[in-house]
Amino acid sequence: MTGQPGTGLEPGTNQDVHRLAHRSRAQTRVRWELLRNLVRKDLKVKYKGSSLGFAWSLANPLLLLVVYTFVFQIVLKSGIPRFGIYLMSGLLIWNAFSGSVSAACGAVVANANLVKKVRFPLAVLPLSAVGFAAVHFLLQLVVLFAVILIIGYPLIGPDLLLILPAGAVALTFTVALSLLVSALNVRYRDTAHLLDVALLAWFWLNPMVYAFGLIQDKLHEWTWVYLLNPMAVVVITFQRAIYHLPAGYHPPPGSSPGAKSVLAHSGYSFYLEHLAVAGGISLALLWLGLHVFRTMQADFAEDL
Amino acid sequence: MARHSSAYQRGSSFPTGAGPSTGAAASTGTTASTGTAASTGTAPVGAGPATGTTPAIGAGPVAGAGTLTGAPTQAGRVASAGSPAHPGPVEPVPDTAVVINGAGISKRFVSYHNRATSLKERFVRRGGPAGEDFWALRDIDVTIGRGQTVGLAGANGSGKSTLLKVLAGILRPTSGTVAVQGRIASLLELGAGFNGELSGRDNVYLNASLLGLSKREIDRLFDSIVDFAELRHKIDDDVKHYSSGQYVRLGFAVAVHVDPDVLLVDEVLAVGDEAFQRKCLAKIAEFRAQGRTILFVTHSLDLIENMCDRVLVLESGTLIYDGQPAVGTKLLRQKLGSLPAEGPVDWQFATVRPHSVTFAAEPGGPLMVQYGPDEQLTVSVELDVTEGAPEHVYLHAYIVGQEEVPIWMMESPPGGFRVGPGRHVIDFTVPHLPELLGAFAVKVHVSDASTGAPVTTRRFEELFGVNGSQADGLLKVDYEARLRG
Numbered sequence: 001m002t003g004q005p006g007t008g009l010e011p012g013t014n015q016d017v018h019r020l021a022h023r024s025r026a027q028t029r030v031r032w033e034l035l036r037n038l039v040r041k042d043l044k045v046k047y048k049g050s051s052l053g054f055a056w057s058l059a060n061p062l063l064l065l066v067v068y069t070f071v072f073q074i075v076l077k078s079g080i081p082r083f084g085i086y087l088m089s090g091l092l093i094w095n096a097f098s099g100s101v102s103a104a105c106g107a108v109v110a111n112a113n114l115v116k117k118v119r120f121p122l123a124v125l126p127l128s129a130v131g132f133a134a135v136h137f138l139l140q141l142v143v144l145f146a147v148i149l150i151i152g153y154p155l156i157g158p159d160l161l162l163i164l165p166a167g168a169v170a171l172t173f174t175v176a177l178s179l180l181v182s183a184l185n186v187r188y189r190d191t192a193h194l195l196d197v198a199l200l201a202w203f204w205l206n207p208m209v210y211a212f213g214l215i216q217d218k219l220h221e222w223t224w225v226y227l228l229n230p231m232a233v234v235v236i237t238f239q240r241a242i243y244h245l246p247a248g249y250h251p252p253p254g255s256s257p258g259a260k261s262v263l264a265h266s267g268y269s270f271y272l273e274h275l276a277v278a279g280g281i282s283l284a285l286l287w288l289g290l291h292v293f294r295t296m297q298a299d300f301a302e303d304l
Numbered sequence: 305m306a307r308h309s310s311a312y313q314r315g316s317s318f319p320t321g322a323g324p325s326t327g328a329a330a331s332t333g334t335t336a337s338t339g340t341a342a343s344t345g346t347a348p349v350g351a352g353p354a355t356g357t358t359p360a361i362g363a364g365p366v367a368g369a370g371t372l373t374g375a376p377t378q379a380g381r382v383a384s385a386g387s388p389a390h391p392g393p394v395e396p397v398p399d400t401a402v403v404i405n406g407a408g409i410s411k412r413f414v415s416y417h418n419r420a421t422s423l424k425e426r427f428v429r430r431g432g433p434a435g436e437d438f439w440a441l442r443d444i445d446v447t448i449g450r451g452q453t454v455g456l457a458g459a460n461g462s463g464k465s466t467l468l469k470v471l472a473g474i475l476r477p478t479s480g481t482v483a484v485q486g487r488i489a490s491l492l493e494l495g496a497g498f499n500g501e502l503s504g505r506d507n508v509y510l511n512a513s514l515l516g517l518s519k520r521e522i523d524r525l526f527d528s529i530v531d532f533a534e535l536r537h538k539i540d541d542d543v544k545h546y547s548s549g550q551y552v553r554l555g556f557a558v559a560v561h562v563d564p565d566v567l568l569v570d571e572v573l574a575v576g577d578e579a580f581q582r583k584c585l586a587k588i589a590e591f592r593a594q595g596r597t598i599l600f601v602t603h604s605l606d607l608i609e610n611m612c613d614r615v616l617v618l619e620s621g622t623l624i625y626d627g628q629p630a631v632g633t634k635l636l637r638q639k640l641g642s643l644p645a646e647g648p649v650d651w652q653f654a655t656v657r658p659h660s661v662t663f664a665a666e667p668g669g670p671l672m673v674q675y676g677p678d679e680q681l682t683v684s685v686e687l688d689v690t691e692g693a694p695e696h697v698y699l700h701a702y703i704v705g706q707e708e709v710p711i712w713m714m715e716s717p718p719g720g721f722r723v724g725p726g727r728h729v730i731d732f733t734v735p736h737l738p739e740l741l742g743a744f745a746v747k748v749h750v751s752d753a754s755t756g757a758p759v760t761t762r763r764f765e766e767l768f769g770v771n772g773s774q775a776d777g778l779l780k781v782d783y784e785a786r787l788r789g
C-alpha cells in the first residue's frame with residue numbers, strides 16, 4: 001500500500017478531527033465529482049462500443065421531426081406552420097423531464113445491492129438520472145439549432161435568452177419530482193406504474209402537439225389554471241425562444257381557431273411572470289422532495 | 305417414535321452448531337483465557353472465570369458454565385459503563401478520537417403485515433390485522449475509539465449484522481443516535497458497486513468515488529490497487545469477463561486501498577478460497593498494526609480471540625457483554641453450549657410451529673397431569689407444519705423445573721422425523737419416571753435435521769406434577785447416614 005495520507009497525523013488533534021469530519025461528509029453529501037462520474041458511467045454503459053448508437057440517439061429527434069411534420073402538417077393540416085420545429089422546441093425539454101423522472105423513479109431500487117451495503121450519498125442515484133437526461137437534452141438541442149440554422153429559419157436573437165430561465169425552472173422541477181418519486185418508489189413499488197400513466201396523460205397537458213391558442217380559446221380567463229403546470233410554462237417559453245412564425249404569416253381563413261395564435265404571447269413579461277410562478281411551485285416541490293427523500297432514505301436499506 | 309432417554313448433559317450435542325465448537329472450546333477456550341489471566345488481570349469480570357478455568361483443563365464448557373453463571377446478569381450492563389470505566393485493557397491505543405459513537409440504539413423491524421407496500425394500500429387499506437414487530441436491537445450504547453479492533457459476536461439472529469449496519473450508517477436506528485467520523489469502507493460489499501459493462505479501470509474509479517475519494521486520490525492509489533488485485537493484464541477488460549475470484553479480488557483491493565478510517569467486515573472470511581482468506585486476514589492484521597478501527601462480525605470465536613481487542617456480545621438484540629475477547633467468547637461458548645439458542649424466528653411465525661403439548665400415560669390415552677414415581681409418562685407434542693418447512697425436523701424436548709432448570713432432555717432419533725404440511729403429533733414416552741418431586745414444564749426446540757439450523761423454540765406453560773415420596777429436594781437418591789468416631 002502506497003500513500004497513507006493522514007495516518008501520520010496525531011489522533012485527537014484539531015486538524016485530525018477536522019479531517020475525519022471532512023471524510024465523513026464525503027460519504028454522506030452529494031458531490032459534483034461523484035455525480036459527474038455516475039453520469040459518465042451511464043453514458044459509457046449506454047453507448048459502449050457503438051459510436052453509431054450515440055449518433056442514433058441524436059438522429060432520433062430528427063427522425064421524429066420529419067415524421068411529425070409529415071403527419072401534422074401535410075396529412076392532418078394542423079395549421080401550425082413549420083410544425084416540426086414547433087413540436088421539437090417543446091418536445092425536447094418534455095422528453096428530458098419525463099425521461100429523468102421515470103429513470104429516477106427506478107434508480108434506487110435498481111441499485112439495491114449498493115444501497116444495502118455501502119455508505120454513500122443516496123441522492124446521487126436520482127440526481128444522476130437527471131444528469132444523464134440533461135446531457136442528452138443539451139446535445140439534442142444543439143442538433144435542433146443546427147437544423148434550424150441550416151434550413152435558414154431565424155433563431156439567433158434576444159428571444160433565445162428565454163431558454164435560460166425556462167431551463168432553470170425545468171431543472172428545479174425535474175430534480176424535485178425525481179427525488180420525490182425515487183424515494184416513494186422504494187417503499188411503494190406501484191409508484192412507477194402510477195408515474196407511467198401520469199406522464200402519459202401529462203404529455204397532453206402541455207401545448208406541444210397543439211397550439212397554445214387552442215387552450216386560450218377554450219379557457220379564456222381560466223388559462224392560468226392550465227399554466228399552474230410548470231412544464232406547460234416551460235414548454236411555451238421554449239417555443240417562444242426557439243420557434244418563429246414565418247414573416248408576414250397570417251392564419252388562413254377557415255383554418256382551426258387555435259392557429260390564430262400559435263405562440264402564447266409576443267412579449268417577454270408574460271413568460272417571465274409565469275416562469276416566476278412556476279419557479280415558485282418548483283421550489284416548493286423541491287423542498288417537499290428533499291424532505292421526503294431525507295426522511296425516507298434512512299429506511300431504504302430496510303425496504304429494499 | 306423415539307425411545308431413548310438421556311441425561312440433560314447430552315444436550316451439548318444438540319444441533320445448533322455448538323456441537324463441534326464445544327469440543328474446540330475445551331482447548332482454545334482455556335489457552336486463550338490463560339493468556340488473558342496472565343496479561344490483563346485488571347478486567348473486573350474477566351479475572352475471575354479466566355483463572356477459574358485454568359486448572360480445570362478438559363472440563364471445558366461445563367466448568368466454564370459453572371463459573372460464569374453470574375456473568376450475564378453481572379456483565380449485563382457493562383456495556384454502558386464498560387468502555388469508559390476501564391479503558392486500559394480495552395483500548396490498546398490511548399486515544400481521544402472517537403470514531404463511532406452510538407447511544408441508546410434500538411432498531412425495530414416493522415412487520416410487513418403492518419406496513420403498506422404500495423401507494424394503493426397506503427391510501428385504501430387502513431388498519432387491518434396487526435402483525436408482530438420485531439426488535440432487532442434494544443437500547444445499545446457503544447463508543448468505538450480510533451484504533452480498536454472490535455468483534456461483534458452472538459448467536460444467529462442476535463442482531464450482529466443489524467448493529468454493524470446501523471453503526472455504518474446504512475440502517476437508521478428506530479431510536480437513539482449514531483455519529484460516525486471518518487471514511488468507512490466495508491468488506492461486506494466486495495464488488496457490490498461494480499458494473500459488468502465497464503472495464504476494471506472504470507469500476508475502480510467509480511467504486512472509490514462512491515466511497516468518497518476524489519479523482520486525485522484515486523489516481524495516486526490506482527497502481528497499488530491493480531497490483532494488489534494482481535489484475536494488471538485485465539484491468540482494461542470488462543468486469544463481466546472476470547472470473548468470480550478476480551471480481552472479488554478487485555473489490556477487496558478497492559475496499560482496503562481507499563484509506564478507510566473504519567473498516568467493516570461481515571463474515572467475509574467465510575467466502576473465497578483459502579489463499580484469499582489468508583490475504584484478507586493479513587490485510588486486516590496490517591490495518592490493526594496501522595492503528596485503524598476495524599469492526600468485525602463473525603461466528604468464529606477463535607478469530608475474535610486472535611484478532612480483536614474488544615468484543616461486543618449480543619443476545620436477542622441486547623448487548624450483554626462489552627470488553628475482553630477472552631471473557632466474551634467464553635460467555636458466548638457457555639451460552640451456545642448450555643441451552644439451544646433462541647430460534648431465528650418466534651414460534652408463531654416459524655414454518656414448524658409447536659402447537660400444543662399434552663401429558664398422558666399412554667400415547668393417545670386420557671390426559672393426566674399428576675404422576676407418581678415409576679409410572680409411565682407420555683409427552684405428546686403437536687406440530688403444525690406449514691409449506692416451506694424442512695423435510696426432516698429434529699426435535700429436542702427439555703423437561704424443565706423451577707427457574708427453568710433443565711431436568712432431562714429427549715430428542716428425535718438420528719435423522720429426525722419426516723413431516724409434510726399439516727398437524728403431526730410426536731410422542732415421547734418415559735416408561736418409568738424417576739423419583740422426583742415438583743411441577744415440570746416442557747420446552748421444545750425444533751431444528752432442520754439435515755442442516756442443523758434451528759427453526760424455532762417454544763416453552764409451553766402446561767405443567768405436569770410428579771409426587772415423589774421424599775419431603776424436600778428434587779430427586780430421591782439412595783444414601784445412608786452414620787456417625788463416625
